[in-house]
Amino acid sequence: MKLAAILVHLNPVAIPGALLILIGLWGILARQNLFKIAVAFSILGTGVNLVILSVGYIRGRTAPILDGEAAVASMTDPVPQALVLTAIVIGLAVTALLLSYAVRLRSGGGGSSIEVHGDEKW
Amino acid sequence: MMLEIAIIVAGVLMVGIAIATILTRSLLVSVIMSGGVSLLASLVFLLMGAPDVAMTEAVIGSGLTTVVFLYALSRAKQPDDEDAAALASPPGDDTDGGQP
């Protein structure tokens, strides 16, 4: 079965990751509420994390912890995991900043739709 | 094999919840659902043999981020319906609720 062969070769982590990225982008581009955009951003970030980790994903490997017995060959690649850890932290920082600006924009008397915050143009 | 099926199931769930997150009008629901997506992602990380990442994602991505969101929503006095105050409306002029 050709379809099955393709399915087997598909990375089961990267696919939802990519889909989450697209959904996140959709949210960013299509929702006008500042907070909703921030939510979409965090979904985008989750998707990116999944994609990153999918690269290190090799079937049947264990966590990359050197405990003396496990062979290095049977561990997953530790580098993407390190990257994801960093990315998660950075993502939180960005999300928090985004939210704080959203709060300040809204509490300053403006709306929470991005459309009303477009005075600077042309 | 079980592992993969679990990952696939989690992936499908994540995508589904994510779409719902964007579609729903309630900000509270969407924040909680995006926390759910993160939680599922951390499950996937765990299944992939990355327990430390999974832990971080669960605590930060799912937990802390959601808390920050909820705090921000309450600080901003943002109505739950995301369209509620699409335009800055002066106090008292809250007739346009967006819902029929």
Place this chain on the structure above:
Amino acid sequence: MVNPLYLFAASLAAAFLLPLVDKLGRRASLALVYLVGLAWLAAAVSWLLALVQGGVAQDFGTAGFMAPLAIVLRVGLLEAAGVLAVAAVGLLSAAAMHASLRQAPAGGAMAFLMLLMGLCGVILTRDLFNLFVFLEISAIATYSLIGFDDRRPALRSAFKYMLAGGIASALYLIGVIYVYRFGDTLNLDLAIRAPGLAGAAGNAALFFLLAALLVELKPFPANGWALDVYQTAHPGLAAMLSGASATALLLALWKLLPLFGTAHLVIIAGSGLATFLAGNLAGARQRYTRRMLGYSSVAQIGLAMAVLALGTLFKLGSELFLLAVAGGFVLNHLLAKTGLFLLSAAFEQAGLTDAAGVDGVDVVDTVDDAAGASAAAQPARRLSPLALAVAGGLVLALVGLPPFPGFWAKWQLVQALADRSRWWLIGLILGGSLVEAFYMLRWLGRLVAARGAAPVPTLRLGAGLLGPAVAAVALAGLGVLSGVFGLTGALDPKAGSTLASLAGEPWLWAPWAVAAVLFLLDWLPGWLKGLLALGAVAAFAWLVQDRLDGLRQIFAIMLLGGGGLFIVAALRKPGSRGGLHPLLAMVTLSLGAVLLAETRLGFFFAWETMTLSSWLLVRRGQASRQPALSYIVFGLGGAFLLMVGLAAGGFDSAGAWPSGALASWPFLLALVGILVKAGALGLHVWLPGAYAEADDESSGLLSASLSKAAVFGLFALVLSRGIPGSLSISLGAIGGPWLWRALGWVGLATALAGALYAVWQEDIKKTLAWSSMGQIGYIILAFALMDQAGWTASLYLAFNHFLYKSMLFLAVAGVIQRVGTRNMYEMGGLIKKMPVSFLTVLMAIIALSGVPPLTGFGGKWLLYSSLIAKGWYLEAAVAFFASGVAFLYLYRLIHSIFLGQPKLNQSGVREAPLALIAPQLLLMGVLMALSVFPKLLLDPILEITSRVFPPTLGFSGDALVSPLGYWNGTLTMIVTGGVFALCLLWLVINLRNSQGVRQFNIVFAGERPLRPETTHYAWRFFEPYRQAVGGLVRSRAERFWVLVGGGVSAVGGALRRLYTGNGQTYALHVVMYVVVLYLVMGVVL
């Protein structure tokens, strides 16, 4: 070398300590920020010193490991320079933001530290993921800094920035992980050699990396967020973003360049060029200072980006050459833009915000809405001279005028592109530069408040000027250094002589040196400055006299001598007359420099110096804002054409144009470039305004002397430089006869149109301006004959035009000074009040009209003789018509001013001051001498022309003989003088106690008039003539250029409609940009 890790550690520690230190007071925490900045600066300087003294780039591993096990930092020449730039800009920006940082929470200072560190990290790291981390650190720091002082516009744009930045960082992460997947490493140096990145998958991975970097570099159209940030952020931060941040990102791009394949390079170059063009076009329509600077920023960064990629794509030169050019642009942009943003901050602090809200000086003249109408007024306060000088330096640097680094970079880029025949690229780059020059200079022009009107209080910028001043001084210093030592050119050994600096031509710096000294002495009284300027010109002439061959000697008399005359004329008014003398001296010496230049670069440098200094001189005039702007835009446009032409060869110590090149279009471009300066018909629209609105003595200098520089340019273009005594022209290489015939018609049309326009002017200086244009037309016509007689006529006409146009402008300057108006119909009957001026004008118009026996007839005789001998019969007839038309305005000139009825309110008018009369007397003497002894002038001219062409003209006794006829100037003078004396004698004999009559002792229409207005027929003097032939000269050229300008403006206006202000639209732009880029890459692959 200092390990950069210590500095990172120190920065982080400082950032963490800040909240604690803040307890001691904000002063202490800010001191910490400066300290860290200084530490970076010191480290960068120490690295640079070590590297320049022969050190090699050094890698620093982390945690005791090197790549691939650990992150590696590299300190090389460029990295050190980059860190130096970032630290320097950081310190300047911090100083500019000082007040705001003191008021805002401590987080602001922390974020600033992180931004500084992040940018340095971006420059130093060799690890792709680490690059991401530093990019994010600097981005987050920027986000928080934009909003740190809680202004709503800034918050809005920060939010937009975060949307775009978030998408970019997601792209970068995806790119990085796939680079790792296919290249198996995150280390840059290993990745460059990684085979896995060569394939399609690797390409795609690299694409994501690249796309993220490009988005951060603010490409068109995915840069709306950046423009908003530039507009709204604190100017100090905007400086940081435009200067430091862009530099760091460009260095990051440069580091990654070896990874990229052709397809990537194509998209970098294409995107960069598109950004450059679109940014400048949109900037031309911009009303707010900082947003305009933002447009200029994205454009400049686009150009630097494109140059980086183009260099590799077209192999423009060695890597060093490329870095020199791109580095020159970046350095130029970095300093200039930092300075300008800081300057705008200083404006804001000084309260120059009235016209355009938060944004400083409104830059657009249109009054299409209420805001524009209120803003169309001049700035309510005048900038102090120092502030003006700083602003001027920064803008001129940005525009790429000499002597700033951008000038040298642009020259070398154009030269390199021309060597590879990439003409369309040159066109794009220079076109964009011209638009940028237009709006930047318009802005600068607005900063100069009108003089003469109600006294305006001076705006003192105080400490806020320090940062801009530092940037301006650094720019000037670096520019002069690159010019003198060829810092940029010397980096490329292959380029050799063609890219040499001005090292061999120290004289070309004379205008700058003298102007600098005189500007420093500008507080001295006017007469002393005038004497100093005169001394400088005289000293220059004395020192360079042995470097001038015959042709150049003749022009030196017109250019340097004319400059001297008008410097004397500048003494006509008491007082300091700030800025006038330095500029007059600078223009004069730059004219001398044009004569002296021996290399292409030298010639172009001198040409640009001349354009620039004369523009400043024009701008000094009272109502000169618009005319000066069109003057400089046309001047620069012409200079760019000239640059392309020169870059294609010719005018070098090496020899003339390559064989056959004279008919080629680079030569034509150079020719057109010079014709712009000459004011040829169609390219003349700058001319009347500039001549009319400049100070009166400046107009004279422009018309009498500076236009001769264009004439000299024509000769220099065709002649090889040649050593004195051996002029030669490779006749075989001269372009087809059609070219010269066409040039002749251009000259003829110019002559006719100039004369006709002059007829209908009411403004005396406009009349003279148009007349100048017409006379230059004859010179071009004669030049185009390309034979001995023609060139003799051309040189003779040029010298004569110098003589009588100097006389006219000097006399008219006196009249305007005494009468206080430029409208001829408001004058009249001045002959009795200003007899010497009248005599000057009389002699000048007799000479100009070509009536024997004065020198002007020699010019006409030479012109018609050579035209008919050459067989240009129709041209001769039209020229005859044109010089007939000249009679009309010349008569008008003398009649309306000096003859007829005196105006009642001008009864107290006195003769012009001695400073004007003395040069007039001198010139009259010269004119008479040359009229009686035409040989004095013709001998040297014939000497030159008969060395270039086979002689057809020659002297036989006192008679000049052509194949067609002869002219004996001396005999003509004697006969005329004799006849005149005879007639005068008859008159004198018959004069018997006549009675002088009073003004109104006439009858007019049967009544005695009482008011001069009713009898002085002067307004719309030649109206019947306009009815008859006015159709010949409707202002078609003006309309054409207005259309061109309108078209460019409309394109810019359409482009900037992309920037809707909606953050989501901007995010969509980013996404679409990446998608389109990917598709383009697919096509190129």
Place this chain on the structure above:
Amino acid sequence: MITAILTRVGYALVSLFVITNYGLLLIGSMARISAKVQGRVGQPVWQPYLDIIKSTAKRNSISHGVMFYLGPVFRLAGGVGTYLFIPAVFGSALFRNFSDSGDLLLVMYFIFFGQLGMALGASEGGHPYSAIGVSRGLAQMTAFEVPFALSVIAVAIQYKTLDITAIVAAQQGGFLHWTVATNPVAVVAALIAFLGMSMHNPFSVVIAPQEIPIGPPTEYQSNLLGMLQTNRAIFNGAKLVLYMNLFFGGATSLPVMVIKTFLIYFINVFVGQAFPRLRVDQSIRFFLGAPTVIGVAGVIIALL
């Protein structure tokens, strides 16, 4: 040396004397002919002499300043100079004048000398009509110069020289060698230009202000007027001689010159009697129209 110079000056004075008298008689006789055409008796032929003598004898009582005086001086010097730069009789040392000063171009431009000076002097009179007249005159001049220049160019092409003596020399040998025979088109253009140049009808609007009894002639009275009248005679003669030289084969002796110039002038007067006056913008358009085309045609014919 001195003798040579004195001889030349003496010859020139004789030549000048001859042309002055001839010019005055010409004006007188033409006035009489015009009168006959119009059915009047007319003035005696020597009337111009009487006018000049009367004017010169009078005391001039009004002056508007130096330039006012210099106007007639310029004017007369212009007329005399123009004549002196033209060789009047071919091959005659007496009537060679100072034609070695310059060629045809010198003569063409020296014509402006007097006009410019006169314009200046009249303007100094402070009367608006003189400025109006000058503005019209100059405007018309730019126009009629075009066909004239074209015909001169045609002559230059044909004889490959601008030297008047050489041009005359090339036309010797019978009627068929004259320019009027070899290139009649160019001559037609030149003659039309001549109508404008001598400001006869229909191109006389230029001098219209003089007809209004308060124009420049009123301001210029007595001996100043005398100078202007003298100049009129000399200048007319000079122009006629120039035309004769360029287009009608020159003259080898004084009688031939008299006959030829008389006939040329006759054409002028006849046209003037037959046409009404044009406005100045009309006459400009006229000269830039058909005569210019004819002139171009003349150039083309000369080129063939």
